[in-house]
Amino acid sequence: MNYQRTITLLPPPRIQFGAGCFEQFVVDYLATGYKKLFVVTLPQMVVQLAGDLEKLKSAGIKLAINRSVAGEPRFADFEKVLEEARQFGADSVAGIGGGSVLDVAKLVAAQLYNTQTTEEVKGIGNLKGRATYLACVPTTAGTGSEMSPNAIFLNEQDDKIGVISPYLVPDAAYIDPRLTITVPRAITAATGMDALAHCLEAYTNKWGHPVVDPVALEGVRLISRYLQRACDNGSDEEARSAVALGSMYGGMCLGPVNTTAAHALAYPLGTDYHLAHGLSVSLLLPAVMEFNLVAAPQRFAALAAAMGATDGGSEEENSREGVQIIRRLMQDCGLPGSLQEAGVKAESIPKMAADAMKVQRLLKNNIREVTQQDAEAIFRAAF
Numbered sequence: 001m002n003y004q005r006t007i008t009l010l011p012p013p014r015i016q017f018g019a020g021c022f023e024q025f026v027v028d029y030l031a032t033g034y035k036k037l038f039v040v041t042l043p044q045m046v047v048q049l050a051g052d053l054e055k056l057k058s059a060g061i062k063l064a065i066n067r068s069v070a071g072e073p074r075f076a077d078f079e080k081v082l083e084e085a086r087q088f089g090a091d092s093v094a095g096i097g098g099g100s101v102l103d104v105a106k107l108v109a110a111q112l113y114n115t116q117t118t119e120e121v122k123g124i125g126n127l128k129g130r131a132t133y134l135a136c137v138p139t140t141a142g143t144g145s146e147m148s149p150n151a152i153f154l155n156e157q158d159d160k161i162g163v164i165s166p167y168l169v170p171d172a173a174y175i176d177p178r179l180t181i182t183v184p185r186a187i188t189a190a191t192g193m194d195a196l197a198h199c200l201e202a203y204t205n206k207w208g209h210p211v212v213d214p215v216a217l218e219g220v221r222l223i224s225r226y227l228q229r230a231c232d233n234g235s236d237e238e239a240r241s242a243v244a245l246g247s248m249y250g251g252m253c254l255g256p257v258n259t260t261a262a263h264a265l266a267y268p269l270g271t272d273y274h275l276a277h278g279l280s281v282s283l284l285l286p287a288v289m290e291f292n293l294v295a296a297p298q299r300f301a302a303l304a305a306a307m308g309a310t311d312g313g314s315e316e317e318n319s320r321e322g323v324q325i326i327r328r329l330m331q332d333c334g335l336p337g338s339l340q341e342a343g344v345k346a347e348s349i350p351k352m353a354a355d356a357m358k359v360q361r362l363l364k365n366n367i368r369e370v371t372q373q374d375a376e377a378i379f380r381a382a383f
């Protein structure tokens, strides 16, 4: 393991985790002195958090609430929300929702008083600053967006484009597992598998690092143990909390290490078939693990052990048991087990493999080089 390589962690300056901690957001926000809060959220959260939002209003805070973000956001959607925030004259922004809502809120906060165009900030490290206070409150567990410097959008050609910058890390993240209690089973399963993949792909990453490893491994342990319980009984607060913590750990890995081939190959499933991000990633995860495990059997065996595999064979055999545990978990959580089951057509595979090759930002992190032929083989194995 490479202790020589330097790694930089840039987490939000304030992270609060705990059942009911959304209340603290209200207290903290009032202490900031900001007066005009632009909230990006979901219709159901406006109802669920009515009492807390009322507290802000009665303390003299002007609120504008946008609830237009549905599904994976496009830059065009983002521009409309940004315009609304400008018209309102916001001095602060809060994102309260899933990954799409948080990504929009993050970029709105950054671009609100920025002279750079959206075009100029696309890509890695192009944003020059953020003048506006930003708080992120995830209501799924999760994308980990509240912890990361990433915001992902679709362009007009349906390509997924990242805006990646330390200025997208919020000033404060409030991770309140109680907010995830009402998330339906299918979304709990898909977002939970996404969070597990963030941890798993960080631990088996070409740029994996001892600073991040324990966080990634513990995230895998928590989610693999508790996700089914959270799916079977949404009100199980202990399971919801464990999965929310795993999701937070996954988010912590996204900035310094990020994901690998399962995320890269998942992109075309989102753009061509409109499958949810977490579902796309989980459908590819077992096949990507099988492709990668020969390159790092020790790492994959450690993952399998964290997921409760019996330590009965060689590292490679144990690694393969880890893959089976992931497959079983998907089944137990009610997720489709193959691309075919999810409605993907075999004839799309060559085009999807070609499109996935464009996601070098993530493929460069994969422990084994992935050629276009390899990508096709992985899609076929996941079919």
Ligand SMILES: [Fe+2]
Pocket: 143, 194, 195, 198, 263, 277, 281
């Ligand atoms: Fe993800």
